[in-house]
Amino acid sequence: MPRRKMHVTDADGSPLRAALRRLREDTGVTEEFPADALAEAEQAARRPRLPAYDATELPLFTVDPPGSMDLDQAMHLERRDGGGFRVYYAIADVAAFVRPGQALDAEAHRRVMTLYYPDGRVPLHPAVLGEGAASLLPDHSRPALLWRFDLDADGRVEATDLRRALVRSRARLDYAAVQHALDSGTAEESLCLLREAGMRREALERARGGISLNVPEQEIVHRGNRYALAYRTPLPAEGWNAQISLMTGMAAAGLMLRAGTGILRTLPTAPERAVDRLRRVARALGVTWPEDMPYAVVIRALDPSHTQHAAFLQECTALLRGAGYTVFDRERPTERPVPADPGHAALAAPYAHCTAPLRRLVDRYTGELCLAAAAGTDPPEWVRAALDALPGEMETGARRAAQVERECVDLVEAALLRDRIGQVFDAYVVDVQEDRPTAGTVHLYEPAVVGHVEGDGDGPPLPLGHRMRVRVIEADPGRDKVWFAPA
Numbered sequence: 001m002p003r004r005k006m007h008v009t010d011a012d013g014s015p016l017r018a019a020l021r022r023l024r025e026d027t028g029v030t031e032e033f034p035a036d037a038l039a040e041a042e043q044a045a046r047r048p049r050l051p052a053y054d055a056t057e058l059p060l061f062t063v064d065p066p067g068s069m070d071l072d073q074a075m076h077l078e079r080r081d082g083g084g085f086r087v088y089y090a091i092a093d094v095a096a097f098v099r100p101g102q103a104l105d106a107e108a109h110r111r112v113m114t115l116y117y118p119d120g121r122v123p124l125h126p127a128v129l130g131e132g133a134a135s136l137l138p139d140h141s142r143p144a145l146l147w148r149f150d151l152d153a154d155g156r157v158e159a160t161d162l163r164r165a166l167v168r169s170r171a172r173l174d175y176a177a178v179q180h181a182l183d184s185g186t187a188e189e190s191l192c193l194l195r196e197a198g199m200r201r202e203a204l205e206r207a208r209g210g211i212s213l214n215v216p217e218q219e220i221v222h223r224g225n226r227y228a229l230a231y232r233t234p235l236p237a238e239g240w241n242a243q244i245s246l247m248t249g250m251a252a253a254g255l256m257l258r259a260g261t262g263i264l265r266t267l268p269t270a271p272e273r274a275v276d277r278l279r280r281v282a283r284a285l286g287v288t289w290p291e292d293m294p295y296a297v298v299i300r301a302l303d304p305s306h307t308q309h310a311a312f313l314q315e316c317t318a319l320l321r322g323a324g325y326t327v328f329d330r331e332r333p334t335e336r337p338v339p340a341d342p343g344h345a346a347l348a349a350p351y352a353h354c355t356a357p358l359r360r361l362v363d364r365y366t367g368e369l370c371l372a373a374a375a376g377t378d379p380p381e382w383v384r385a386a387l388d389a390l391p392g393e394m395e396t397g398a399r400r401a402a403q404v405e406r407e408c409v410d411l412v413e414a415a416l417l418r419d420r421i422g423q424v425f426d427a428y429v430v431d432v433q434e435d436r437p438t439a440g441t442v443h444l445y446e447p448a449v450v451g452h453v454e455g456d457g458d459g460p461p462l463p464l465g466h467r468m469r470v471r472v473i474e475a476d477p478g479r480d481k482v483w484f485a486p487a
Contacts, residue, residue, distance in 0.1 A: 016415040019478030020119050023407055027400060029111055033126050036103040041126040044097040044104070045133035051093075051143055051164035058088055061171040061190065062136055063178055063241045069131035070114075070123065070358045074144070074169045075244060077193035084158070085151040085197045089248055090136060090144040090167045094125070094357040094364045097134050100382035112397025114359040115404050118412055123359075130358045138169045145367045147248055155200025160251050162374040179237040198240025201247055210348040211296040212242060213320075215313045216304040233305040245355045246347065252370045253350035257342060259373035260330030263366060263390060265353045267345045270319040277430065280465030281315045281443070284428030295319075311448040315430065320346060325362065325391040329384065336387070362394050410481045413449045417475035417482055424487045427470045429453070429462045437461035442470055442484055451482035459486070 024030060033041070060074035076088045098105050108124060115122040123130050136142050146165035150158045181187035182195055205212065216233050249265070256262025275295065282289040282298070285308040289298050299316060302309040323344075329336040344351040354370060357363035365383050372379040417423075425444045432440035438455040440462045453462065453470055462468070474483035 016411060016477050017119060019411050019415075020117055020408070022478060023404070023411065024115075024117065024122060027115065027122075027404060029115060029122055029400070031122055034103065034107060037107040038126050038128075040099070040102055040104040041097070041129050044099075045128045048133060048143055049096040051096075051166055053146075053163055053165045055088075055090075055146055055165040056141055056168040058090075058167060059190070060088065060090055060136070060167055060169045061173055062138070062169055063173045063175060063194075063237070066174040066176070068172075068174075069127075069135060069137070071136040071169070071172065072356045072358045072363075073245065074136040074167065075190075075194070077190045077197060079189070079193065080150060083153040085149075085155070085193055087147075087149040087151065087197065087244060087247075089147040089149070089244060089355075090165070090169075091147070091248075091355055091363075091367060092134050092136055092358050093143040093145055093164060093367070094129075094134055095368060096143040097129050098125075098364070100386075108361055108364075109393060112361050112393055113401055115401055117404065118408055124361065125358060134358060136167070136169050138172045141166050141168045143167075145371065147251070149247065149251065151197060151200070153200075155197055155204055157247065157251060160255070160374075162255070162370055164371065175235050175237050175241070178241075179235045182237065194240050194244070195237070198243045201243035202239065205243070205246075205347070206296070206300065208348045209294065209296055211299050211346050212239065212246070213299065213313060213316055213346075214239065214302070214304050215317065216310045233310075246351070248355050249351045249353060250347070250349050252352040252354040252366055253342065255370050255373040256328075256352065256366075257338065257350060259369075260328070260338065261379055261384070261387075262328060262369050262373070263352065263362060263387060264326045264328075264339070264342055265323065265344060265351050266326045266339070266342065267320065267323040267347075269345045270322075274319055274321075278315060278319065281428070281430050282312060284430070284443075284465050284467060285309075285312050285445075287312050307446055307448065311443060311445075314448065315443070325394050327387045327391055329387060331384075361397065362390055365390060409450075411477050413451065413482045414475045414477045414480065416447055416449060417472050418477060421472050421475060424469055424471050425484075426467060427453075427484070428467050429464050432462045432464045440464070442468070444470075449482060451484050453484040453486065455486045462486075 058076050060076045062071045062074045064071055072092050074090045078086045080086050111124050114124045144165055144167045146163055146167060148161040152158050178191060181191055214234050253264055279289060302313060304310050304313060326339050327336055328338045342350040352366050353360060354363050354366040357367060365386060368383045369379050427442040427444045430441050430443050438457055438459050438461060440453055442453045443450050469487035470484035471487045473485050474480040
């Protein structure tokens with residue numbers, strides 16, 4: 001999923017919309033699917049592989065952004081006798097529709113993941129599956145991977161079960177509706193338990209030193225003859241929902257590690273240089289970061305509705321760079337050993353991607369590995385055969401998604417400032433080129449735009465980590481990135 005969420009409300013036919021369309025065409029991955037893959041998807045939608053276990057009596061519900069149709073997860077929570085929680089978490093069973101080695105599978109391996117744009121997305125699977133037969137839409141029986149977690153009163157996992165099951169969601173909820181029901185006291189018990197369990201899991205995350213970046217979504221809107229940028233602050237309900245997904249990813253990692261075969265999502269500790277850069281950004285933005293305060297504590301103290309804090313949270317995503325996938329296989333302990341350090345630095349625990357198979361390729365394989373581990377059986381041969389290539393495929397997909405994200409940000413920022421050429425803004429300097437100290441990168445205070453700044457080669461060096469005034473000299477969506485000069 002994108003690190004920097006952006007949404008465009010501009011009208012069709014605008015320069016920004018046109019530039020976004022050209023960007024989609026340039027990636028080589030478009031909304032259209034090959035005819036053979038689409039035919040397979042339509043056939044699979046009519047005749048999926050259905051599991052023997054029927055769990056349609058569970059009153060599951062989904063929580064997603066408004067209008068979402070590709071629903072990967074559905075849940076139900078109950079109070080356990082004697083305290084604690086029981087959590088049922090259903091994940092869309094994509095393997096019930098996609099046959100290994102066939103055209104649809106090959107196309108999924110080419111796409112790797114859903115690509116997100118400010119005005120839409122390019123999906124991993126055809127809509128007949130991703131927004132239809134495989135999606136956990138309400139009032140439809142669907143094949144799923146059904147996790148069951150028993151948590152103690154503090155939210156710690158005491159027992160885990162995983163099996164294939166037929167499930168039926170009862171309701172499609174969005175974050176705002178969930179938050180309103182909880183705040184107004186009208187929420188059903190399962191939603192109230194989501195809040196309780198989510199808060200317990202957040203406390204456990206804090207205790208082990210993990211972090212979850214509460215990055216606000218940026219929305220660019222066209223007002224009159226000018227673009228404006230606004231932030232949408234994530235709701236607490238989004239964090240509680242995310243904790244259930246994170247818990248499942250950590251449980252998946254534990255299952256695979258105990259079985260000796262799997263694929264983990266790993267992230268090394270951020271290099272000191274990156275942390276030092278972030279400290280400079282904090283000082284320039286007025287974010288308090290005492291020398292002895294851990295990074296995770298600083299993040300939790302921020303208010304995403306505050307413009308400078310929101311800008312700092314955007315910069316914090318740089319510490320998530322370097323994430324990758326690590327494969328291990330007990331049948332090849334020399335070539336694919338269990339990693340000595342299997343942890344994910346941001347979560348302070350081993351972790352695996354497994355909860356978004358409609359939108360990310362690796363999750364389909366992780367689900368199969370976890371099913372085998374839970375049953376005490378060997379993984380399917382088609383899963384084991386794919387393991388060597390998966391990290392590289394996911395890396396290729398991640399690079400493509402990161403490029404799309406960078407170019408979308410460039411387009412949106414250029415649209416925001418295209419009618420403000422020559423205007424002067426307050427900014428702070430976040431980077432200076434080592435070989436050219438008069439050139440670097442600035443982050444405006446308002447709006448939260450990042451761009452290149454370059455002064456006269458004979459002028460003074462840029463004040464790294466400090467404020468400066470800059471003038472917009474270039475900004476043209478689809479042609480020129482935002483470019484500044486010292487004012």
